[in-house]
Structure formats: C-alpha cells, structure tokens
Amino acid sequence: MTATDPRVRRLLALLYLAGALIAIDQIVDLIATLLANPVSLGSVQWRFGAFGLAATRGSVLLVAEVMLFAAALGLEHARVVRFLGVLNLVLAAGVAAWLGLFVLDTLQLRGAVNPGAPRARYTMAGVRAGSFAGLMVLLLGWSGIAALRMPSRSKRQGKAHGAILVDGPSVKEVPR
C-alpha cells in the first residue's frame, strides 16, 4: 500500500478535513472565550490574559498544522505545501510581533503587581507562555522556509516515468 493507492489517497485527503476542522474549532473557541468578557485592548491585564489563553491552544493548532502538511506532502500537492509555507511565515511574523508586545506587557504588569502578591506566579506564567510562543515562531519559520524550498514537481507531474531497463552495465529509461 503506497501513497499512489486511491484508498490511501482518499484517507490522506481526509487529513485535510480533520486538520482544517481542528484549526477552525480551536480558533472559533478562542475567539468565543475572548469575547465572553468585555474586550479591552487598552488594559495590560486583558492583553496578558489573551496571550496566555492563545498560547494554551498552541499545541492543538500544531497538531492541525501537522495534519495539513502530512496530507499535502502525501498527496504531492506542491501548491498547497507552498501555500502552507507562506502562511507559516506570515504566522511566524505575527506571533513574533505579538510576543514582543507580550514581553513589554509582562514587564509592565510585573511592576504594577502589589508587593504582597506572589510576583513569581506572574513571571512564571509569562515565561511559560513566552517560551512556548518563541518556540512556535522558530518552528513556524523553519517549516515555512522548508516548505518554500521544497522542489516543485509541476514540470514532471503530468509526465509518466518510463520503465527502467537494465541492459548489462547500462541503465536506460524506456518511454511508455
């Protein structure tokens, strides 16, 4: 059983659906959770909490991403791989920018916390969310570059390979 088997290809195509479903579900759920309380972009606490909430969804979104990549590579959909590569690079830039703002918010929030309150708790939560987001930026950037560097097979895709004929010391490709 190989990736050229129609049954395997149908199963791989289902991975697109599963990956997209997981990603959409997580994003909609995140938006719904954020909108459940009044949105206040001007508040440091709200921005800190929103980033932490988004970071907790990162693992599941990564699984969805892996599914989409696996389907595109298995089905040899070069255009989808390139699209995912561009999307990952855009996401990497977006997460990096948000991470920068989050670092500033964490520092501001740390300074605003009452001396009696457990300051280490805020710091640890910030370090955890920030380091996860940093790893996400690296991973998204790496996968984006790797996807864009993957050789496009469009020139050979429509052309069937000939049979290999081994004739003594020489190896030839015989056209079908």
Next chain:
Amino acid sequence: MNPARRFFPILAAAALVILFHQVSSLFAALAGTDLHVPASRLRLVTGVGSRGAAVVTADVLLIWAAVGLIHRRALRALGGAHYAAGAVALLAAAMFLSDAGAMASAVGGKEISSYRIVVLRILLLLLVGGAAALIVARQLSALARAPSPLTPDSSSL
C-alpha cells in the same frame, strides 16, 4: 532527498514543542501541589489524565519521525523513555487507586457515582497507557537493533 523525508525533522520538532508545552503545564501544576496530601495528589493525577490526548499525539508524531528517518539513536532513546514512562504510569495507577480509596469516604451522596467514573477513567488511562508504553518500548528497542533496511534514497540508481 524525498520531500516527505524533509518533513520528518519538522514533525519531530513540532512533537517536542507540544511535549514541552504539556510538561511545562505539568510542572506549573506540580508547583502548587502538596504531595503529602492524598486529595492534592489525586488532583495532580487527574490533571495529567486530562493532558493525555496531547501527550499521546506528540508521542505518535515523535515515533513517526524517528521511524521515518530510521534514526537508531532516537529509536533507542524513545524506547528507554517509554520503558520509564510505562513503569511510572503503572506505579502511579497503584498510588492513585490507594488515594482514591482513601478519599472515597469523604465523597458522599449523589457525587459518589461521578467520582467513581472519574476514578475509573483515570485508572484505565494509567493502566492501558502504562501497558501500551511498555509494549511500544519493546518494539522501538527491537527496531533500533534491527539490521539496516534499504531506504528509498539509498536504493536510487
């Protein structure tokens, strides 16, 4: 190199990031847990149970990458990690059962049935997960020792 093979290191990295995320959450939960109190230990194990799906997914991705790359050292390391994880899960199952038994008298009324279901779910997760980890560990160790097969790349003319 086959384009799909280039995907395996990224797959492994994604799995490691997911594992890092889950383990860091576990350590955060561990920091607020008093391990001398049975109820606290019970809550910690229940928390681990709720993260099971993400950890298992990351584990599958990691094994997929190691097998795809035929990376013997990674297969051996994964085998060792699975032996350790399996042993810890089975040990935790025994401790969890003892703690759940001690706590059961404190749970009364209608809550006892939902408490039993939660305990049963976590116990099954630990027992099945532990046994599966030991079986997977054996398979991974065998794969790491197996003679090198011809990879698609090495067999190209």
